[in-house]
Amino acid sequence: MIERQKIETDVLIIGGGTAGCMAAVEMKEQFPQYKVTILEKAHIDRSGCLAGGMNAINAYLNKGETPESFVRYVRSDSCGLIREDLVKSMSELFEYCVKKVEKWGLPILSDEHGEYVPRGRWNIKINGESLKPILARAARSAGAKVYNWITVTNLLTDGDRVTGAVGFSLRNGKFYVANAKVVLIATGGAAGLYRPNNAGDASHKTWYSPYNTGAGYAMGIRAGAEMTSYEMRYVALRTKDAIAPTGTIALGAGAPQVNAKGERFMVSRSADIGGDGAPTPYRAHGPIQEIKEGRGPVYLDTRGIGPEKVKELKKAYLDMYPSQVLYWLSNDIDPDREPVEVQTTEPYIVGGHCQAGYWVDLHRRTTLKGLYAAGDVAGGAPFKFVSGCWAEGVIAARAMGEDLEPMALNVISEEQIDAEEKRAFHPLKNREKLKRGILPADMEARLQKIMEQYAGGASTYYEMNEEMLAIARKKLSTLPSEVNAVVANDLHQLMKAHEVIDRIDVAQVLVEHMAFRRETRWPTYHTRTDYPERDDVNWLKFVNSVKDQKSGTIKMKTRPYEQLVPGDRYRP
Amino acid sequence: MPVWIDPDKCNGCHSSRQPPCLRMCPGDLIVKDHSVNKAYLKYPEDCWDCLPCIKVCPEEAIEFHLSYQFGSSGAKLAPHIHKTRDFITWEAEDTQGKKEEFTIRTKVMKIALDESIEDGPQGPDFSI
Numbered sequence: 001m002i003e004r005q006k007i008e009t010d011v012l013i014i015g016g017g018t019a020g021c022m023a024a025v026e027m028k029e030q031f032p033q034y035k036v037t038i039l040e041k042a043h044i045d046r047s048g049c050l051a052g053g054m055n056a057i058n059a060y061l062n063k064g065e066t067p068e069s070f071v072r073y074v075r076s077d078s079c080g081l082i083r084e085d086l087v088k089s090m091s092e093l094f095e096y097c098v099k100k101v102e103k104w105g106l107p108i109l110s111d112e113h114g115e116y117v118p119r120g121r122w123n124i125k126i127n128g129e130s131l132k133p134i135l136a137r138a139a140r141s142a143g144a145k146v147y148n149w150i151t152v153t154n155l156l157t158d159g160d161r162v163t164g165a166v167g168f169s170l171r172n173g174k175f176y177v178a179n180a181k182v183v184l185i186a187t188g189g190a191a192g193l194y195r196p197n198n199a200g201d202a203s204h205k206t207w208y209s210p211y212n213t214g215a216g217y218a219m220g221i222r223a224g225a226e227m228t229s230y231e232m233r234y235v236a237l238r239t240k241d242a243i244a245p246t247g248t249i250a251l252g253a254g255a256p257q258v259n260a261k262g263e264r265f266m267v268s269r270s271a272d273i274g275g276d277g278a279p280t281p282y283r284a285h286g287p288i289q290e291i292k293e294g295r296g297p298v299y300l301d302t303r304g305i306g307p308e309k310v311k312e313l314k315k316a317y318l319d320m321y322p323s324q325v326l327y328w329l330s331n332d333i334d335p336d337r338e339p340v341e342v343q344t345t346e347p348y349i350v351g352g353h354c355q356a357g358y359w360v361d362l363h364r365r366t367t368l369k370g371l372y373a374a375g376d377v378a379g380g381a382p383f384k385f386v387s388g389c390w391a392e393g394v395i396a397a398r399a400m401g402e403d404l405e406p407m408a409l410n411v412i413s414e415e416q417i418d419a420e421e422k423r424a425f426h427p428l429k430n431r432e433k434l435k436r437g438i439l440p441a442d443m444e445a446r447l448q449k450i451m452e453q454y455a456g457g458a459s460t461y462y463e464m465n466e467e468m469l470a471i472a473r474k475k476l477s478t479l480p481s482e483v484n485a486v487v488a489n490d491l492h493q494l495m496k497a498h499e500v501i502d503r504i505d506v507a508q509v510l511v512e513h514m515a516f517r518r519e520t521r522w523p524t525y526h527t528r529t530d531y532p533e534r535d536d537v538n539w540l541k542f543v544n545s546v547k548d549q550k551s552g553t554i555k556m557k558t559r560p561y562e563q564l565v566p567g568d569r570y571r572p
Numbered sequence: 573m574p575v576w577i578d579p580d581k582c583n584g585c586h587s588s589r590q591p592p593c594l595r596m597c598p599g600d601l602i603v604k605d606h607s608v609n610k611a612y613l614k615y616p617e618d619c620w621d622c623l624p625c626i627k628v629c630p631e632e633a634i635e636f637h638l639s640y641q642f643g644s645s646g647a648k649l650a651p652h653i654h655k656t657r658d659f660i661t662w663e664a665e666d667t668q669g670k671k672e673e674f675t676i677r678t679k680v681m682k683i684a685l686d687e688s689i690e691d692g693p694q695g696p697d698f699s700i
Contacts, residue, residue, distance in 0.1 A: 042598040042599070043596060045596060051624055127676055129676065130679050130681060133680070133681040136681075148595075149600070169689075171689040172689065201616045201619070201641075202642065203617050204619060204620050205574075205639065206620070209598070241642045314674060318651075322621070322636065322662070325649055326638050326647060327643060329647035329649060329665065329667070330642065330644055330645070331643040331644075492615075
């Protein structure tokens with residue numbers, strides 16, 4: 001008999017990360033009368049993307065910049081198609097959020113006039129080794145109730161209204177049933193859909209948090225929420241092996257990309273789109289073409305930057321990716337004397353860099369009543385990074401506060417709770433029921449093999465066509481029924497089981513999105529070899545999807561693009 | 573193996589049911605073996621190299637190692653939190669024994685040796 005723990009709250013926040021913590025603080029500050037509860041998968045002090053730290057705020061309006069100039073930049077960086085309303089609204093709150101976190105204790109580098117020190121056009125330098133604990137303490141001090149170690153398995157719904165969520169505790173094995181008037185989903189994006197760059201004891205040496213496994217996307221898909229732009233995957237240019245961010249080197253040391261022959265290929269082959277300053281997808285696509293055509297490896301040319309700059313680089317990585325420094329130490333690499341080799345990552349689905357996620361209105365309301373989305377899980381607004389996720393948390397909190405007043409708690413039927421409990425714990429029950437079940441790790445390997453080989457993985461240079469995607473679709477279609485046979489031997493493995501079950505739901509939607517958009521707008525993120533050109537006549541619009549609740553089919557639709565900020569969409 | 577808990581240095585944080593390293597691992601990868609009162613990394617293949625476990629260990633018992641596939645062992649990188657909690661000093665050493673130090677501003681939050689989990693603490697090995 002599984003024990004049940006019931007929670008009643010006004011506001012339920014799923015995911016105590018960048019967006020979730022900021023939303024909790026804003027909610028308690030602006031609407032102190034409401035009860036705020038956070039369900040967190042790990043421990044809120046060091047969970048999610050920020051666990052290791054952060055060395056820069058990469059979306060900030062430095063002196064002379066405006067929300068309009070930001071929209072123009074993000075629009076061109078995303079190849080002419082973004083939700084301009086969403087991007088503009090988040091940029092208006094960058095300063096509000098950053099100043100707040102600075103007040104909570106985050107060290108931000110300022111010059112003698114008290115101005116933040118820029119690291120690039122939209123970036124400021126921080127010492128964010130402890131950024132996550134700082135946010136967590138703010139959320140707790142504001143009065144949010146935090147439940148750590150809860151793996152949330154599904155949303156609770158009543159028709160098209162979201163009434164709460166359910167999950168299990170990794171620590172005490174209880175089944176948690178949270179009944180809420182409004183729910184904010186802030187679970188982050190999805191890693192692990194494709195084979196990771198490294199194997200063995202480094203298989204989780206990924207760039208994106210390997211513990212962000214698309215739970216929020218999957219729950220929304222299963223509940224019938226409208227999703228957007230999954231086909232704009234994120235493939236990041238990262239340092240070889242350590243998979244550390246390259247902005248630290250490219251922006252911090254002004255290092256350009258060179259190929260094996262020392263040629264600045266972005267300048268010689270991509271000058272028309274900005275050379276080393278080309279839109280982000282092209283800065284991943286360029287080096288991949290060099291490697292594909294036999295001119296690899298590819299490097300960021302740090303030679304001659306001097307010992308002072310090297311020291312600065314190392315300090316910057318220690319605030320965020322210490323393994324990069326240990327990698328240089330172990331391999332006797334001095335970036336002043338030899339260039340830093342780079343590679344591209346496995347494709348991730350992440351709405352904070354690209355725009356895969358829930359289709360939301362200006363106030364971050366999803367298409368389901370009572371459900372809001374913020375951060376990496378929310379779609380339409382790329383270039384969020386840390387500060388944009390904070391801003392979306394604030395926007396969603398303000399909307400929830402306004403919407404809450406007339407709302408009452410819905411009664412959740414025992415029948416629904418029973419069904420969800422059965423679903424949540426079935427891999428554990430399978431220990432007794434099945435002689436030989438499927439281990440989560442085996443199911444993960446199956447999923448990653450299909451995606452890697454037929455849905456544009458790194459081994460095919462991220463390329464795909466109609467026929468490959470049809471095979472991916474067919475192979476994936478068998479998995480949802482096979483999840484009934486997934487077996488878990490303890491609570492940790494039960495979490496791993498749900499992580500792979502969630503990713504299967506996300507992968508199926510991803511494949512439909514990639515098949516539906518018949519153009520190549522974002523090379524490498526979505527390279528269609530059968531439709532290799534950008535097609536503004538037919539595809540300057542958003543590709544959206546809703547999974548039909550009864551039949552389980554994924555229904556595709558489009559939504560129009562609206563230009564709010566005038567100007568050439570392909571120029572920053 | 574990316575991080576390694578030295579069993580000679582680990583004291584299990586005495587009677588703690590949930591030592592800091594175990595709580596701060598975002599992947600739930602560290603467990604405490606209560607029979608010998610020591611913590612260990614149970615799932616090394618799932619480690620992200622994010623290092624909160626190392627930073628919060630009061631005994632500095634956790635070492636950071638690069639996965640062997642990435643390069644030779646012998647180099648060293650170890651963070652030390654200052655008593656004021658306003659700075660972190662990283663001690664670095666390359667394979668030739670050349671040492672370097674990096675001191676960086678930060679704002680380290682206090683962390684308790686134990687913390688009760690909602691409705692009673694249990695180890696992650698607990699299964700129903």
